[in-house]
Amino acid sequence: MTAAGRRSPTSAEDLLPWSIVVVAALSLLGFSTIWLGGSLGAAMAGAGWNPPPFSLSSVVTLINKGPGALWPNAPEGAVIGGITGLLCVLFVLIALVLFMFDGTLISGRSSKGLAGRKELASLTPKEAANRARQLRPSLKGVEPLHPDDTGNLLGDLEPNGPELRSSYEDVELDLMAPRAGKSTGIAVPRVLRARGAVLLTSNKSDVYSVTRAERAKAGRVWTFDPQGIAHTPQEMWWDMLAEASTIEGARRLAGHFVGAINDDASKRDFWISAAQNTLTAMFHAANRGKASVTDVLAWLADPADRTPVDLLRDADMGALADQLQGTIRGAVETRDGIYETTRQCVACLLDPKIAAWVMADPDLAQFRPDEHVLAADTLYLLSKDGGGSAAGVIAGIADATMRAGVVAAERMGGRLDPPMTAVLDEAANVCRISDLPDLYSHFGSRGINVVTLLQSYRQGSRVWGEAGMDALWSAATIKLLGAGLDDADFVEKVSRLVGEHDVSTLSYSRSKDGSSRSTSYRLERVLPPDRIRALPKGTALLLATGVRPALIRLRPWYKEPNASRIQGAAADEVRAITARAAQEWTGA
Numbered sequence: 001m002t003a004a005g006r007r008s009p010t011s012a013e014d015l016l017p018w019s020i021v022v023v024a025a026l027s028l029l030g031f032s033t034i035w036l037g038g039s040l041g042a043a044m045a046g047a048g049w050n051p052p053p054f055s056l057s058s059v060v061t062l063i064n065k066g067p068g069a070l071w072p073n074a075p076e077g078a079v080i081g082g083i084t085g086l087l088c089v090l091f092v093l094i095a096l097v098l099f100m101f102d103g104t105l106i107s108g109r110s111s112k113g114l115a116g117r118k119e120l121a122s123l124t125p126k127e128a129a130n131r132a133r134q135l136r137p138s139l140k141g142v143e144p145l146h147p148d149d150t151g152n153l154l155g156d157l158e159p160n161g162p163e164l165r166s167s168y169e170d171v172e173l174d175l176m177a178p179r180a181g182k183s184t185g186i187a188v189p190r191v192l193r194a195r196g197a198v199l200l201t202s203n204k205s206d207v208y209s210v211t212r213a214e215r216a217k218a219g220r221v222w223t224f225d226p227q228g229i230a231h232t233p234q235e236m237w238w239d240m241l242a243e244a245s246t247i248e249g250a251r252r253l254a255g256h257f258v259g260a261i262n263d264d265a266s267k268r269d270f271w272i273s274a275a276q277n278t279l280t281a282m283f284h285a286a287n288r289g290k291a292s293v294t295d296v297l298a299w300l301a302d303p304a305d306r307t308p309v310d311l312l313r314d315a316d317m318g319a320l321a322d323q324l325q326g327t328i329r330g331a332v333e334t335r336d337g338i339y340e341t342t343r344q345c346v347a348c349l350l351d352p353k354i355a356a357w358v359m360a361d362p363d364l365a366q367f368r369p370d371e372h373v374l375a376a377d378t379l380y381l382l383s384k385d386g387g388g389s390a391a392g393v394i395a396g397i398a399d400a401t402m403r404a405g406v407v408a409a410e411r412m413g414g415r416l417d418p419p420m421t422a423v424l425d426e427a428a429n430v431c432r433i434s435d436l437p438d439l440y441s442h443f444g445s446r447g448i449n450v451v452t453l454l455q456s457y458r459q460g461s462r463v464w465g466e467a468g469m470d471a472l473w474s475a476a477t478i479k480l481l482g483a484g485l486d487d488a489d490f491v492e493k494v495s496r497l498v499g500e501h502d503v504s505t506l507s508y509s510r511s512k513d514g515s516s517r518s519t520s521y522r523l524e525r526v527l528p529p530d531r532i533r534a535l536p537k538g539t540a541l542l543l544a545t546g547v548r549p550a551l552i553r554l555r556p557w558y559k560e561p562n563a564s565r566i567q568g569a570a571a572d573e574v575r576a577i578t579a580r581a582a583q584e585w586t587g588a
Helices: 012-047 056-065 076-101 125-135 182-193 206-218 240-244 247-259 270-288 293-301 307-314 318-329 332-345 352-358 391-411 436-445 457-475 488-498 529-533 563-587
Strands: 152-157 163-166 172-175 198-202 221-224 378-382 420-425 448-454 478-481 500-511 514-525 539-544 550-553
Touching: 012 056, 012 076, 125 163, 152 182, 152 539, 172 457, 182 198, 182 206, 182 420, 182 448, 198 206, 198 391, 206 221, 206 378, 206 563, 240 247, 240 270, 240 293, 240 391, 247 270, 247 332, 247 391, 270 293, 270 307, 270 318, 270 332, 293 307, 293 332, 293 352, 307 318, 318 332, 352 391, 378 391, 391 420, 391 436, 391 448, 436 448, 436 457, 448 457, 488 529, 488 539
Parallel strands: 172 448, 172 478, 198 378, 198 420, 221 378, 420 448
Antiparallel strands: 152 163, 152 550, 478 539, 500 514, 539 550
């Protein structure tokens, strides 16, 4: 017996018999279509129903003399028109059949090994509606439910739907490269579709310009823009020091300013920790003594100033006063180092344009987080990243608003109804809430739907550390991974999470006794790292708790039915921003 041979089942020799069958079938189908289309075209032109013989001779005549020879009594244009029309109908029917039986042939993406419609039943519209009725008492007896009352639209399951919605109890983490659809496919739709209060952070004005006019119809719009991202005039102020009424609140507020200059919350040296302690004491002293932000800056400018110590003693906060006094009386080199680090943490408040947004102004409306979370109002928090950024202030007001939502939820029996939507776009740059990973799952159980948008896993690790980012990843019940993820280690981990599936391999063996064919199976990655990295723009890999990963197609706001109206309002807003920017420039 000769040695058995093995070759690919797709070799030219194996495909030759099938190719002959396919060519013959296509030739027969093509001639049938021409025969019927030409006969119909001739009949419609008034030549009557006189089809040529359905035979090989007609095929030869068609090839040699053209369609006019088969239908001599009909106008040649009518015959060609009938053939063309029927061919178009045939192509459409073939495309529909392919789409119905295997839409991946149309989309060019295979869905083998990924979750399908049945596995994602809990995210489909019907189940989303049932879940929403359980979570939101206000929906009891409401028929029919508006889709946006049932949950957040994630996108459409590839290749042909249905749409998928997460629960308002879910919290979400989205990782996508720039210009991969974060704003158009996630941030803007979430803001536009929100049913309750909205909080948005960003370092650009694009989401603001698209959504402001629509959100103004739902409730009041608050724009916190201390660095002129959208060039909006100041029409509000927030009492930042009100958050320092307790030592815990003062420490959280101090932590936001420290986090704005510290890249890794898990790695704080002596100076950073000492600066947070000092800032905690001064914020609490200012709150208890009815002092202002400018007073705090003055205390930091003069380490010998005992005013904050005296205010703490007057408020019976002796231990905190002693700690601050110990810092003041310490070695000059150590004291000056601590104070200089503290001054760097609050350096953004040295800009009077930024400080004005967190100081009382009787001529402007005061933003109150506890009132905001109970309304359908919208809070836009805009700040630049990098040097001079107001990130500490932005993180402070965002944290205060979400914690006010937790308090309101507890008073309402456990959850906010309607839920609050918090879209933390550019969270690693302008909204560094140091314990966000720990708060994530807690927010979800309170009806505060938090969506954190990052450019990469590594970007989050720089802010919260590896352990913090791992905690954030684990706490997120919905994760969307979009185009442009270039971190090789992270993409490899995701590929392993997606898992493997069986792939069949056809083997042929030949010997003097004949040939045989056998099928074997091997495990192969459902999505190798290179395919995850090359996800097309507008698509995302969905990782939902308790469900196999799925590939979804995002739904950009500009493709929705009401897009033309929103585009018009957005264009008006962009013109207004441009005009304000030009006015500021000429005024300067």
